[in-house]
Amino acid sequence: MCGRYALTADKDALALEFEVDATTDVQLPPRWNIAPTSDIYIVRERQEGGQRVRELVVARWGLIPAWAKEESIGARLANARAETVAEKPAFRGSFAKRRCLVLCDGWYEWLPAQPARAGVRQPKQPYLMTVTGRQHVAFAGLYEWWREPGTPADAPALLTANLITTDAVGVAAQVHDRMPVLLDHHAWSRAISDLPEQPVAIRPVTTDVNSVRNDGAYLWGEFFPPTLDPSAVAEAEISDQDSQDQTLF
DNA sequence: CCAGACGTTGTT
DNA sequence: GTCTGG
DNA sequence: CCAGACGTTGTT
DNA sequence: GTCTGG
Numbered sequence: 001m002c003g004r005y006a007l008t009a010d011k012d013a014l015a016l017e018f019e020v021d022a023t024t025d026v027q028l029p030p031r032w033n034i035a036p037t038s039d040i041y042i043v044r045e046r047q048e049g050g051q052r053v054r055e056l057v058v059a060r061w062g063l064i065p066a067w068a069k070e071e072s073i074g075a076r077l078a079n080a081r082a083e084t085v086a087e088k089p090a091f092r093g094s095f096a097k098r099r100c101l102v103l104c105d106g107w108y109e110w111l112p113a114q115p116a117r118a119g120v121r122q123p124k125q126p127y128l129m130t131v132t133g134r135q136h137v138a139f140a141g142l143y144e145w146w147r148e149p150g151t152p153a154d155a156p157a158l159l160t161a162n163l164i165t166t167d168a169v170g171v172a173a174q175v176h177d178r179m180p181v182l183l184d185h186h187a188w189s190r191a192i193s194d195l196p197e198q199p200v201a202i203r204p205v206t207t208d209v210n211s212v213r214n215d216g217a218y219l220w221g222e223f224f225p226p227t228l229d230p231s232a233v234a235e236a237e238i239s240d241q242d243s244q245d246q247t248l249f
Numbered sequence: 250c251c252a253g254a255c256g257t258t259g260t261t
Numbered sequence: 262g263t264c265t266g267g
Numbered sequence: 268c269c270a271g272a273c274g275t276t277g278t279t
Numbered sequence: 280g281t282c283t284g285g
Contacts, residue, residue, distance in 0.1 A: 001257070003257090063256090065255070068255085076256060079257055079258080080256080080257080081256090081257070089255045089256095091255095091256085162256095165257085165258095178257090178258080
């Protein structure tokens with residue numbers, strides 16, 4: 001699963017990298033500890049005069065279905081299961097028409113604390129997960145618009161989003177049985193079931209990550225700023241050729 | 250028909 | 262909004 | 268995801 | 280124990 005992640009890049013750098021046509025004016029601060037209900041960057045596509053327009057926008061993490069009576073349900077809908085996302089009433093509309101990319105530098109998973117001396121509570125151990133050779137990762141996600149019941153239809157709506165999870169594979173499975181659906185940077189158009197497996201790197205980080213009150217580059221320790229393996233970067237650039245079809249997974 | 254749910258995770 | 266359960 | 272709260276009244 | 284907030 002994924003309930004915490006980092007995103008430190010500037011919006012304009014992300015806009016270039018993800019080849020968007022339009023970019024929000026809102027600059028979010030760099031974050032190493034993003035939790036559900038935080039503002040995040042997503043990339044979505046809309047049709048405009050027969051053209052597909054890709055935009056980088058801000059959304060709130062935690063999808064609030066359009067029919068929800070309370071905003072608070074969003075905090076519990078930070079994820080959607082890939083196995084059922086097409087059928088679940090809360091998600092199927094978004095899955096059919098409102099897919100997005102959720103951008104991040106890396107995400108966190110936790111292992112239970114080691115058993116300690118009696119009476120001493122040990123914190124859970126967080127692990128930082130990144131995709132080898134990439135500074136940024138796109139999760140498969142969904143978005144939705146929500147207005148508090150009774151608000152006029154022309155009032156501004158709240159844009160919310162979540163990310164799709166699937167069975168963990170590879171090294172990610174050593175820490176957890178679920179993981180986000182990782183979209184190959186240049187294979188956004190492939191169906192979820194047909195996505196190539198991404199090489200994931202896992203590193204333990206400070207338990208300061210556990211509290212959402214803590215944030216800063218220090219949470220990544222020596223792993224920030226990330227240094228990329230040059231061979232992995234070269235390979236990524238070669239596969240650039242794939243990005244013809246613009247449909248999001 | 251109306252009322253009520255609609256979700257994921259981890260943990261037991 | 263839409264489906265399920267009663 | 269983890270951490271932290273979990274409640275009401277009257278008075279300032 | 281369970282829900283809410285971040």
